[in-house]
Amino acid sequence: MENMKSARKDEAGEVGSDLSEQIKAATKENHVRAENTQLMLSYQKGQITVTQYKVLLCSLYEIYTALEEELDRNCSHPAVAPIYFPQELSRVESLQRDLEFFFGSNWRKKVIVPAATQRYEQRIRKIGKQNPELLVAHAYTRYLGDLSGGQVLGKLTQKSLGLSGTEGISFFSFPGVSSPNRFKQLYRSRMNSIELTERERAAVLEEAVSAFEFNIQVFDDLQKMLSVTAETVDQSRSKAAGFQSSPIMQFTVGVCVALATVGMGFYVL
Numbered sequence: 001m002e003n004m005k006s007a008r009k010d011e012a013g014e015v016g017s018d019l020s021e022q023i024k025a026a027t028k029e030n031h032v033r034a035e036n037t038q039l040m041l042s043y044q045k046g047q048i049t050v051t052q053y054k055v056l057l058c059s060l061y062e063i064y065t066a067l068e069e070e071l072d073r074n075c076s077h078p079a080v081a082p083i084y085f086p087q088e089l090s091r092v093e094s095l096q097r098d099l100e101f102f103f104g105s106n107w108r109k110k111v112i113v114p115a116a117t118q119r120y121e122q123r124i125r126k127i128g129k130q131n132p133e134l135l136v137a138h139a140y141t142r143y144l145g146d147l148s149g150g151q152v153l154g155k156l157t158q159k160s161l162g163l164s165g166t167e168g169i170s171f172f173s174f175p176g177v178s179s180p181n182r183f184k185q186l187y188r189s190r191m192n193s194i195e196l197t198e199r200e201r202a203a204v205l206e207e208a209v210s211a212f213e214f215n216i217q218v219f220d221d222l223q224k225m226l227s228v229t230a231e232t233v234d235q236s237r238s239k240a241a242g243f244q245s246s247p248i249m250q251f252t253v254g255v256c257v258a259l260a261t262v263g264m265g266f267y268v269l
């Protein structure tokens with residue numbers, strides 16, 4: 001047992017042999033970069049706008065739909081079963097409620113996502129079919145993030161948008177998780193119980209880095225889309241004197257022009 005690396009970080013701060021520790025260490029720098037994207041910085045300054053939040057919800061809906069469909073389909077795969085917690089973690093229904101709150105009952109027709117979101121979603125679907133043992137990397141990146149910094153983001157969204165109650169922000173609340181910290185510990189121990197070959201473990205760590213990068217690209221695309229949208233709305237306001245379009249029209253027209261301008265995908269469910 002002498003050679004066996006400690007399950008916890010030792011005093012020198014070295015990373016042990018547990019997947020949960022290795023994945024955290026492998027993605028540390030990507031986490032810093034994700035926190036420092038324009039979108040996340042707006043969040044941290046308490047300056048998130050309703051438009052930013054709405055486009056973010058659309059992308060999250062697409063991402064979680066893919067993730068949860070692939071987790072469900074692979075729920076008895078030995079590398080998925082230990083981290084399969086649909087009751088506690090599933091986000092698709094809460095995202096549907098939030099989208100309905102902001103876009104109305106025909107929200108499905110209004111879901112618009114940039115190309116980066118489509119790439120992220122396609123990657124999840126591909127590994128769900130070809131390498132389900134890599135799904136843990138994506139589940140970790142999103143769910144543990146939602147149970148960590150995500151909890152603060154929920155409060156900031158509520159405050160920035162002046163929302164009372166949980167309407168519009170059910171994405172951030174996990175009624176099936178009474179203590180996020182204890183749940184994260186359970187999740188980490190389940191991750192650590194997954195049996196992986198050395199090659200598979202390396203691939204999971206690499207996939208987690210990609211998962212963070214996919215998120216960064218989605219945030220960057222959304223931000224680009226919105227900066228073009230803001231310009232478009234400003235221009236159309238000054239051009240269309242006397243014509244008052246509704247905010248939702250401005251949002252839709254603006255986002256469509258933005259997607260065309262920055263060459264991104266246009267995707268309606």
Ligand code: HEM
Nearest residue numbers: 024034035040043044140141142144145148149150212215
């Ligand atoms: C405003 C942006 C963000 C803030 C302020 C933030 C903050 C935090 C904090 C405080 C923790 C807990 C660290 C710990 O327990 O040691 C954490 C953990 C985590 N965050 Fe973030 N985060 C942000 C964005 C993100 C994003 C965009 C992602 C990925 C999509 C993400 C994924 C994670 C993950 C996976 C963990 C768990 C790390 C682990 O314990 O293994 N975070 N975050």
